[in-house]
Amino acid sequence: MIFLDAAATTPVRREVLAAMWPHLSGEFGNPSSHHSLGEAAAAALADARAAAARVLGCRPGEVVFTSGGTEADNLAVKGIALARRAADPRLDRVAISAVEHPAVTESARYLERVHGFAVDVIPVDRHGQVTEDAIAAALRPETAVVSVMYANNEVGTVQPVARLAGLAAAAGVPLHTDAVQAAGWLPLDAKALGVAALSVSGHKLGAPKGCGALVVRGRTRLEPLVHGGGQERGRRSGTGNVAAAVALATALTLAAQDQAGRAARVAALRDGFIAAVLEGVPGAVLTGHPAERLPSVASFCFPGTSGESVLLELERRGVVCSSGSACAAGSDEPSPVLVALGIPAAVAQTAVRFSFDAAITAAELDQAAAAVRGAVGSVRSLGA
Structure with missing residues (x-):
């Protein structure tokens, strides 16, 4: 996992x-x-x-x-x-x-x-x-x-x-x-x-x-x-x-301890993961600021899917992530944060957030990016 x-x-x-x-x-x-x-x-x-x-x-x-x-x-x-x-x-x-x-x-x-x-x-x-x-x-x-x-x-x-x-x-x-x-x-x-x-x-x-x-x-x-x-x-x-x-x-x-060095390393891995997802998933939309963002967070909307369906498919493929705030889990309403950014409610409900700890590796994120491509493609093909 x-x-x-x-x-x-x-x-x-x-x-x-x-x-x-x-x-x-x-x-x-x-x-x-x-x-x-x-x-x-x-x-x-x-x-x-x-x-x-x-x-x-x-x-x-x-x-x-x-x-x-x-x-x-x-x-x-x-x-x-x-x-x-x-x-x-x-x-x-x-x-x-x-x-x-x-x-x-x-x-x-x-x-x-x-x-x-x-x-x-x-x-x-x-x-x-x-x-x-x-x-x-x-x-x-x-x-x-x-x-x-x-x-x-x-x-x-x-x-x-x-x-x-x-x-x-x-x-x-x-x-x-x-x-x-x-x-x-x-x-x-x-x-x-x-x-x-x-x-x-x-x-x-x-x-x-x-x-x-x-x-x-x-x-x-x-x-x-x-x-x-x-x-x-x-x-x-x-x-x-x-x-x-x-x-x-x-x-x-x-x-x-070594906060700046750790943040720089993870930010570089995050940027590589973001690039891989945007390149590999047609229509994927990065949410949040493109540069002034936490080193540890990459968040997307995948129009044409259900965010919850993507999450389930990702877990089946060995990747655990979330659709946004854990404090709002189970809500059917679109995220107020994404709506505040001007994202349409229907698109906001396709959101998936990936957040990393300091031990994350390039190999894990390469594997995760491949899983995202497969999961989104599978959900879209099923019309879920």
């Missing part, structure tokens, strides 16, 4: 398992307890926070450990918007790009539905990028927070986050970026990006599912979503998951 669905999840790395194992067994203390076991757990949690901060370009105290990217996105969008409106009731709008992950989109819609916020959706160009003019038009004196993802989970388009964050800052609006897919492939320095908040998730990096973090920089106001014992400096209550924090910090540290 050739696994080309790394944007959905990745296997846990052995180094990560080794680092977290002691905190699942002998060193099991509660980091809030004031005895030797608790103090050892607190020290491990502090070390993990410091290690994560080194990769994320922030101070340790700016790292909030969460249960994953979805919680981090919810905490950023809801938490910043609610806190800023509490301080200034005039701040009753949120702005999000048209290609956000559902964790961001649904958080904004919750604020609209339950708390009366207005939601401004920032359009993207045909490659899925937010232009500076588009974000400038969306920023209003009443905007409490704006969220633009670093790299898209379906088509791989990378946003000019630093430039967009600069425009937002000049307008006095904090910008949050969902960096879940960017982690491991692009620099994650929150200070250099100029963002107020940044989300990451461990299971895209070789850590277990269920661990993530939100960077909340400086004086950014944040209303907690989970109340209780005041852990995470009052921003996210609940007994600290030391093993998960250690796993995330270890995975982030490993992913940062």
Whole structure:
């Protein structure tokens, strides 16, 4: 089997398992307890926070450990918007790009539905990028927070986050970026990006599912979503998951090692795969930005097919991939991301996404490209 669905999840790395194992067994203390076991757990949690901060370009105290990217996105969008409106009731709008992950989109819609916020959706160009003019038009004196993802989970388009964050800052609006897919492939320095908040998730990096973090920089106001014992400096209550924090910090540290070299190698393999598919499959359409895209993602529409039928045929041929976001699996609706790019709904339903991990080889992608040619041809011949 050739696994080309790394944007959905990745296997846990052995180094990560080794680092977290002691905190699942002998060193099991509660980091809030004031005895030797608790103090050892607190020290491990502090070390993990410091290690994560080194990769994320922030101070340790700016790292909030969460249960994953979805919680981090919810905490950023809801938490910043609610806190800023509490301080200034005039701040009753949120702005999000048209290609956000559902964790961001649904958080904004919750604020609209339950708390009366207005939601401004920032359009993207045909490659899925937010232009500076588009974000400038969306920023209003009443905007409490704006969220633009670093790299898209379906088509791989990378946003000019630093430039967009600069425009937002000049307008006095904090910008949050969902960096879940960017982690491991692009620099994650929150200070250099100029963002107020940044989300990451461990299971895209070789850590277990269920661990993530939100960077909340400086004086950014944040209303907690989970109340209780005041852990995470009052921003996210609940007994600290030391093993998960250690796993995330270890995975982030490993992913940062030779990141540029790894990204360049995989990007070259990706480009070869894209060329092979476009050459071998008549009518295939590459989605997302042709150049400013994640090294690890190649996404296509295959008009005249059903995306689900192509997926089934590819798996029969030994290639595992997806039709887009794993979070929208089972939906019969066309992808909102592809529709936002101007792709007709009928064509959007033929989408297939191939996403690679760092261990991918040229031979595997050659084999996968041949499988794509055969699978699409077979589906078209059957009229499926």
